[in-house]
Amino acid sequence: KQEVTQIPAALSVPEGENLVLNCSFTDSAIYNLQWFRQDPGKGLTSLLLIQSSQREQTSGRLNASLDKSSGRSTLYIAASQPGDSATYLCAVTDYGQNFVFGPGTRLSVLP
Amino acid sequence: NAGVTQTPKFQVLKTGQSMTLQCAQDMNHNSMYWYRQDPGMGLRLIYYSASEGTTDKGEVPNGYNVSRLNKREFSLRLESAAPSQTSVYFCASQYDIYGYTFGSGTRLTVV
Numbered sequence: 001k002q003e004v005t006q007i008p009a010a011l012s013v014p015e016g017e018n019l020v021l022n023c024s025f026t027d028s029a030i031y032n033l034q035w036f037r038q039d040p041g042k043g044l045t046s047l048l049l050i051q052s053s054q055r056e057q058t059s060g061r062l063n064a065s066l067d068k069s070s071g072r073s074t075l076y077i078a079a080s081q082p083g084d085s086a087t088y089l090c091a092v093t094d095y096g097q098n099f100v101f102g103p104g105t106r107l108s109v110l111p
Numbered sequence: 112n113a114g115v116t117q118t119p120k121f122q123v124l125k126t127g128q129s130m131t132l133q134c135a136q137d138m139n140h141n142s143m144y145w146y147r148q149d150p151g152m153g154l155r156l157i158y159y160s161a162s163e164g165t166t167d168k169g170e171v172p173n174g175y176n177v178s179r180l181n182k183r184e185f186s187l188r189l190e191s192a193a194p195s196q197t198s199v200y201f202c203a204s205q206y207d208i209y210g211y212t213f214g215s216g217t218r219l220t221v222v
Contacts, residue, residue, distance in 0.1 A: 004153075034210045043201060043215040089153070091211075098169075099144070099211065101154040 002027045004092055004102035012108040013080055021075040021105045023090035028068045031093040035064050035075050038087045038104070047088075048075070080109045114138070117202050117214035124192040124221045132187040132217050134202030140212075142205040143185040144169075145177060147198040148216075154201065160185055192221045 003026045013019050023033070032051045036044040048057045048064040050073070056065040063076040073090055089104040115136045124130055136143065141162050146154040156169030160179040174196060176188045189196060202214040 032210065036211075036213075041218075044203075044211075044213040046210055046212065049210040091154075098156065098159070099154075101146075103151065103153040 002030075002092060002094060002100045004090060004100050006088075006090060006102040006105050008105060009103070010106040010108075012110060014110050015080060015082060017080050017109075018076070018078050019080055019107070021077070021088050021107070023073040023075070023102055025071045025073075025092045025100075027094070028071050029094060030068065031095050033064075033066055033073050033090060033092045034099075035062075035073075036089045036091065038089060040086075044089065077107075080107075082109045082111050084109050115202055115204055115212050115214035117200075117217050119217060120215065121218050122220070124189075124219065126193060126221060128192050129188065129190050130192065131189075132200055132202075132219075133184070134186065134214060135184045136202075136204040136212070137183065138204060138206065138212065139182065140204035140206040141182070143179065144203045144205070144211070145175075145185070145187045146201045146203065147171065148201060149198050157187065157200075189219075192219075194221045197221045 005024045007022045034049045035047045038044050050057050050066045061078040066073045087104040087106045091099045091101040118133045144159040145157040148154045155171050158177040160166045163182045166177050178186045200217045203211045
């Protein structure tokens, strides 16, 4: 059974810092991996999708990498801003198209 | 606006009452999903529908039923609500490799 973990569970950084969020999964037979952002009381917003054949994806200040063989993905946020404060979730899709979510990392960026 | 629409946004039920959560998407996606999100447990899959007319159980289906009324709509029904079903419910849709699009959620409290 696929299991997804995220470290750290919570992170607090001063504005302007670069930071890395980590996601690990136990079964490397994935179809894709997706990073989401969730604001308090809101739904999930897709940030980046990485196909299993890809190594990374970039969108603005965000860069996500994928290492299938080691079962890891990282989300790099450059020059963090208070508006980046949210919970970040990663999810992997297996070939049955079922998504398994991690528990999330709660990020606070302090002004 | 294109996307996934969930209704209602909030609901309070008494134990034993029934209700249906509605979900509709206008992106012509084939697959639709219902998740519940509980503190510290991430999102867990309740039911999914790979195409119109088909539904399958996810990780936590007990106490729920679903209907894929047509390609656009996928409803979740609680026949006899229990306090353990207090949660935030999310509907999502998926088109092949393009990942998930989530609705904004229904916050359900069962007293």
